[in-house]
Amino acid sequence: MFFKNLCFLKKAIVILLSQIIATYAYAVDLIDNGSVQKAVNYTYFPYTVEVTVLNSNTPVETFECQITKRSHNRAAQWPYRIGQCVNTNSTEVVVGQLQTDGTIVPIKSKTDNVLWAASSDYSLSFERIDTPLVLDFHNASRLLERGTFGPTLTDINATVGLTPEQWVEAQLAISPSYHLEEYLRIQEIRASENGSSQEHRNYRSNAWWGIALNSEDQLRQRVAFALSQLVVVSQNDAGLSGDDRAKGLAIYYDILVEHAFGNYKDLIRDVTYSPAMGRFLTMAGNLPPDPENNQYPDENYARELLQLFSLGEWKVNYKGVIRKDKETQQPIPAYTEEDVLELARLFTGWDEDNGLLSPMVVTASNHDSEPKRILGRSFPGNETAKEELERLLDILVSRRETAVFVSTHLIKQLVTSNPDKHYVERVARTFNQTQGDLAAVVTAILTDPQPYESNPITVSKAREPIITMTALYRAFGSQMGDSYPHHRDTSLGYGYDAQYSPEGHRFSQGPLSAPSVFNFFPANFAPSGPLEDNGLIGPEFALYTSAEIPHLSNLVFRKLKDDNTLTGDVAGLADNRLFLDYSTFTGLWTTDDKANFLALLADTLFDGSLSPQLEQRLGDVYDDMPKGNHDNMYKVFWMAAMSPEFQIQE
Structure with a gap:
């Protein structure tokens, strides 16, 4: 029976797609008319x-x-x-x-x-x-799926009885955990062990995983990770790939952590100053035009700032609907090529000051201070590079397109791949009304009624592979071996390259390691089949290729099988691995208490309930396993982790 169920795993991702569509319910547009919209549309x-x-x-x-x-x-x-x-x-x-x-x-x-x-x-x-939504176990778990790197039973039970607003407000008040600080702590421990204070990208990886799994400021860190897939910088770039660049990337990530609850204008300002971004999008060392010597400003950062970090490609209304020219009925671009050329001139004169460790500085003589016209607005000239940048940021943050683009990205990262257009509008208007206050935007996303509805289309998304792993680790209360941290990678038990690179046969996703500025997957990717046929998207499915699915499945299999503790005690266990704690399941397995074993698994991984189909499948695997050997428990957990119900966050 167990091997029969393994066939199910091979079809898991196909089922993920078809199961969502099979349960598709027509999404009714809510009232969109003045006071009636306010009266009815914003409620649970x-x-x-x-x-x-x-x-x-x-x-x-x-x-x-x-x-x-x-x-x-x-x-x-x-x-x-x-x-x-x-x-x-x-x-x-x-x-x-x-x-x-x-x-x-x-x-x-x-x-x-x-x-x-x-x-x-x-x-x-x-x-x-008004009747506030009081979170029961199911909705508390759903909120934590969106606002953390994965729910834990302790956190779910602590959240039950709160409103979404109360949970978000508490998270906003928690002090940030900084990655450079953790990087340096690990480096110092390693130096005391072997006398070497070398830089190493494993330290940055260790810092990220330790904070993602254990920090109190889960919402801030989850939003920072979402922002890292918006204002993308990647260690895969030649100028950022070496071990000696790891500290600079930790500094960049801390910009995202710092501004996760701040103002979007401040975030983009610091991203622009960042030497990591200056290298990645080749703005560092940019010089003004000199046609006689065939010298022209680099357009890379100028273009991506408009297309990927703020406006997007097209003019839109607050619902995210693309606006079309009345005569040609063609989409109206959000910016022009002339805007890119003019903006490239604005970004001249910037260069590194202390490698990747300090913000870039401006050499005034290298800045093009001539008048410019960008996005229909005049820049008078004779201003400093920083003054022109401030003028530009005011324009970008005030644009409706930026409000919609950033809001939609965060909604897709945290809640759903296919948000209702009214949901987008409510969040985008919050962005616009607060001039880019990300704390207000995140609050609007997580306290809106839509995430707590039951429509599988408008409240669901596929988990990214890295979120699959963080969710499993947090659900099972993972701990490092007793001599952590080690200089080797200590997150998944593989060397860094084996863990994150396609050649490593694991999964090709890690913090600040996207293959390009376009992130790990296209923002509007729709896999062929039922999603595409129904006009829906599933961006994360771009990662679930025929090669990557077995890699993730094998990784989950190995972790659940080899890296666990039945007692919760990690004393004497390897210092370069995370160990999942099965202690709460051990007694139920030993006494063959199937009902409570599956009920605990439902609470741990499935928001408190199993579908009848999944309960039957997991029950079959459970029945096939001898209960005298605790090692067999992992097979039930593996089936659960690779099921459509777990791989789809709903």
Whole structure:
């Protein structure tokens, strides 16, 4: 039976795609009309409303109603709200139809005394009564999937009973954990052991994994990782690949940590000053134009700042819908080639001052101080490079396109690959209204109602391989061997290159190691098949190639099989490996308590519940394993970790 179930693993990623589509429910657009949008659209289901019957805008009667769900008449394309309305005289179940003026008129009722409201002389006005969402176990776990590197049972139980706002507010107050500080701590320990204070990229890897798995400021670190896939710098670049560049990359990552809850303008300013970015996008040493000597400014950073770090390619509305020219019906570009050329002139005169360890500086004589025109705005000339940069950043952060582009990226990284357009709008407007306050943006993302709905399309995304690993490590309370840290890579038990490079036969994803400025995967990648056929995207699926799926599966298999402790004690265990703690499962396995074993596994990895299909599969594997040997537990865990239900964050 176990080997029969192994066939399931080979098809896991295909099932990931088909299972999402199989459970696809038509996503009803919520009311998009003035005050009615504010009244209904921002709430959780169920929610309470006051329904006032109006006659020529004069209140006739007011009901207090519980709206329990929404449904859809596909033929008529009318959104509905279904709920129970109560007044002093009767109890009715009312189905309301959305009118062109934004009102909702009852069209069905169990009683007759509401039918008069359906006449043309009357309409209904909805006003929300706020009821905060109090997190149960399921939603607490879902919130932690989005806002951390993976839920732990301790954290889930501590979050139950809070509102999303309370959890986010507590995370915003935690002091940041800095990667350079941890890098230097590991370097110092290593130097005391062998007398060498060498630089090493393993130290940066160790620092990242230690902070990702154990830090208290989980939300900040999770957002920093999301930003590292937006303002991309990679150690795979020739100028950043050596061990002696690792400290500089730790400094760059700390820019992302520092500004994860700060202002986007400040983030882009420090990214621009960064020598790591200066090398990666070849802006360092940029000189003004000198046509006689065939010298022209490098356009690389100028182009990517506009296309990948702020505006995106096209002009959009707040919902992220591309705007088109009225005459040609072609998408309107967010910037022009002339903008890139002019912006490249702005980024002249910058160069390194202390290698990768200090911000870049400007040599005034190398800066093009002539007038410029960028994004329709005039730069008068005779300004310093820093003054021109400040003027530019004000323009970029105020643009609607930047608000939508950055907000959409963070939503896709944290919550869902296919967000509802109204969700995008709410978050983007927060960005715009706060002029790029990322703390407010992240709060808007995680406290919005959409992440807590049950539509599998608008609340789900595939886990990246590295997030699969962090989630498993955190779920099973992983610990290093007792003499950590070691100078070797201590995160997955492989050497650095074996762990992160395609040649290493593991998985090709690691912090600041994207193959290009376009990140690990295209932002709008849609795998061929049911996702593409339904107009949906799944960017992370670009990593799940026929070569990478076995690598990840083998990595998970080895970790679960070889690197674990049945007692929670890591004394005497290797100092270059993370060990997963199976101690809470050991007694249940020994006593053959199948029901509680699977229930604990559901709480640990699946937000508190297993689908009937997965429960059957895991139960079959469980039944096939002799209970006298604890080593067999990993086989159940492996099946669970490679299942569609775990590989899809929902």
